[in-house]
Amino acid sequence: xxxxxxxxxxxxxxxxxxxxxxxxxxxxxxxxxxxxxxxxxxxxxxxxxxxxxxxxxxxxxxxxxxxxxxxxxxxxxxxxxxxxxxxxxxxxxxxxxxxxxxxxxxxxxxxxxxxxxxxxxxxxxxxxxxxxxxxxxxxxxxxxxxxxxxxxxxxxxxxxxxxxxxxxxxxxxxxxxxxxxxxxxxxxxxxxxxxxxxxxxxxxxxxxxxxxxxxxxxxxxxxxxxxxxxxxxxxxxxxxxxxxxxxxxxxxxxxxxxxxxxxxxxxxxxxxxxxxxxxxxxxxxxxxxxxxxxxxxxxxxxxxxxxxxxxxxxx
Numbered sequence: 019x020x021x022x023x024x025x026x027x028x029x030x031x032x033x034x035x036x037x038x039x040x041x042x043x044x045x046x047x048x049x050x051x052x053x054x055x056x057x058x059x060x061x062x063x064x065x066x067x068x069x070x071x072x073x074x075x076x077x078x079x080x081x082x083x084x085x086x087x088x089x090x091x092x093x094x095x096x097x098x099x100x101x102x103x104x105x106x107x108x109x110x111x112x113x114x115x116x117x118x119x120x121x122x123x124x125x126x127x128x129x130x131x132x133x134x135x136x137x138x139x140x141x142x143x144x145x146x147x148x149x150x151x152x153x154x155x156x157x158x159x160x161x162x163x164x165x166x167x168x169x170x171x172x173x174x175x176x177x178x179x180x181x182x183x184x185x186x187x188x189x190x191x192x193x194x195x196x197x198x199x200x201x202x203x204x205x206x207x208x209x210x211x212x213x214x215x216x217x218x219x220x221x222x223x224x225x226x227x228x229x230x231x232x233x234x235x236x237x238x239x240x241x242x243x244x245x246x247x248x249x250x251x252x253x254x255x256x257x258x259x260x261x262x263x264x265x266x267x268x269x270x271x272x273x274x275x276x277x278x279x280x281x282x283x284x285x286x287x288x289x290x291x292x293x294x295x296x297x298x299x300x301x302x303x304x305x306x307x308x309x310x311x312x313x314x315x316x317x318x319x320x321x322x323x324x325x326x327x328x329x330x331x332x333x
Contacts (some may be wrong), residue, residue: 025077026107028053032106036097042067052076066091082226083107087151089223095213102209106227110197117195121188121304128184130179131317165185176323183316187309194305198298199231200267201291203238208287218245237262252276267294 028051035045046058062261068088071079083103090099159302206227209219221242228234240258245251252268256272259265270293 024051024053025079025083026104026111027051028057028077029100029104029107033097033100036100042096067096080226081229082206082223085223085226088137089210089215089219090213093215094212098213100207106202106205113195113197117192120191120192120195120309123309124184124187124191128180128318131320133181148172174324176320179323180316180320183312187312190305194298194302198294199228199234200264200294201298202227203234204271204287204291204294208285208291211287217251218242233262234264237264252278266297270294 028049031049031054032045035048036042038055040048043058043061044161046054046061053074056074056076057067057070061067066088068084068091071087086099086278087096090096126162193277203224206302207217207220210223211217215223221238224240225235227240228238237258240261241254244258252272255275256268259268259271267290274289274293276288285314
């Protein structure tokens with residue numbers, strides 16, 4: 019079952035056809051693939067597109083995808099929504115590809131370092147095992163079996179250390195290269211506001227986009243509650259984001275929304291997304307700049323741990 023690539027291809031194709039002026043039935047009839055065929059069959063018997071993609075068995079459509087399609091059906095903005103979903107899916111796929119590419123280097127360093135250590139140990143072992151009967155090493159009074167066991171223990175300790183450093187760095191890369199949930203949130207709010215969706219309804223729809231961030235979801239619940247009680251949009255977002263720990267986002271949202279034009283908040287939400295994205299990009303560049311030094315230092319420590327046992331066993 020496809021969980022990403024085919025969904026993107028289906029969305030991109032449907033977006034192009036809808037934006038060219040074709041209706042939904044005609045667009046689905048033109049598209050190829052299992053997803054399009056199943057969705058078309060369901061739509062032809064009277065199901066809404068949102069229901070068709072939600073119950074599709076050929077692929078898994080995210081909850082936020084279904085929420086956006088449902089909102090588009092009620093607002094009559096399906097073509098624009100499919101274009102927005104296409105961009106969102108493309109950005110997420112690009113983020114995954116960047117992560118895979120960035121992880122390749124640390125994994126290669128770990129593998130190469132481990133190979134070097136094993137080769138070094140085997141080389142020393144082949145020389146030192148020439149001692150008669152496993153007795154003193156090269157006549158210096160060092161027992162070969164003790165030396166070997168100590169070297170293996172040191173290698174295991176060094177390997178654990180190197181693996182821990184690599185795992186920690188991969189976790190940091192995964193976080194910094196992923197699409198920032200706040201960027202996704204404010205882009206969604208911007209798009210929905212531009213489509214004429216009220217802020218409260220836009221919050222409900224956008225909450226599905228950031229469901230992987232509990233703190234941000236809790237902040238959105240607080241924003242909606244404040245707005246339902248008559249609070250203003252800038253104050254609601256500023257207060258809720260601040261209390262959730264998103265200090266930069268809180269200041270950016272309050273500032274942009276406070277000076278938003280009377281015509282709507284779409285432009286203000288877009289400015290917040292741009293500000294957060296610039297900050298995230300600086301963070302990514304900083305982390306990536308430390309990738310090589312950190313891994314090389316970790317590799318040096320690993321080799322030092324291993325070679326200490328070898329040298330110590332001989333001297």
